[in-house]
Amino acid sequence: MTPRLANALQGAECLHDRAAIDAVISRMADAIHADYAGDATPPLFVTIMHGGMPFATQLAFALGERGLDVEFEYLHATRYRGQTRGSGLAWLHRPATSMRDRRVLLVDDILDEGHTLHAVTRWCEDQNAADVRVAVLADKLHDRRVEGITADYIGVEVPDRYVFGYGMDYHEQGRNLPAIYALAE
Template sequence: MNTPTPSLADALANADLLHERGTLDTVIADMGRRIDAALDGERAVFLTVMNGALIFAGQLALAIRTDLEFDYVHATRYRGSTSGSELHWLREPAVSLVDRVVLLVDDILDEGHTLKAVRDDCYQRGARRVLIASLCTKRHDRLAEGIASDFNGVELPDRYVFGFGMDYHEQGRNLPGIYALRDN
């Protein structure tokens, strides 16, 4: 028997708005300036981790003035649920990463297992340097060893978050802010 999908309206009624759109716009613009400085004119591969990073990546790309080559990967551990499981690769990069700088763009650095696997794969494909840009990072002590964001937008509490690309049971990715479910 299939369990009904929880309602986004119910989730919003039981959530706190952590960061609204204006704040996120300012943070992303600042990240773009810092990435420009780090790239120092070098054309990087802008590699978006789908689906969650789609909204953030589009805005971040517009905030970066350095020329970029675009590609994406799709790797997930969540598959529509709220907790992770085995890594599933749905799409690998099509662009050659050999001797390139890769700007790996993801929506959230939570425990980091998926992002670490994607980063390590970039190096296995010959990337010279991989820089990680995440819209947000959760504050907790469960981060996978050896992974961190080079550019992070905002920090979040250790709660279930959604909006601005992040989903609540595959809903709410297009919300213009970041929300966190309240602890019950």
């Protein structure tokens, strides 16, 4: 562990441990399975990189355990680029799979202000996706959300503090921590 991450963890508060996260992923998988189970074509399961990867992996396994097949795809769009404050959106990779007439499930680590998810959702709609839904592990509680952006499936709520772990980073570190932490206030 780097000194920077060790210092951040030293004063951090554990908001949601691995057991709690596993429980909410199971609950989310039940809800997603119920919404997609009758479809003839598997949904396009689009992981938003890098933060969405740990959560998306666990969610995909939980869906497979319930008998729901998904077709994997990913995209990489970011506003942070290693910083703790967002700036303009940068598209680093767009999906190669056609979204035309497909049901798309976007999977991300957190819904904060929603700029990235708003842009990604609109892009999927512009690609003529039949339906676009959003699953996020964490929903940050504040009043700065982009108008009109919500998640269809939410794992946990987090306070309006800088959070990291389980996909969310602190200066590109700590994404692989098996819990969600908030920096000391």
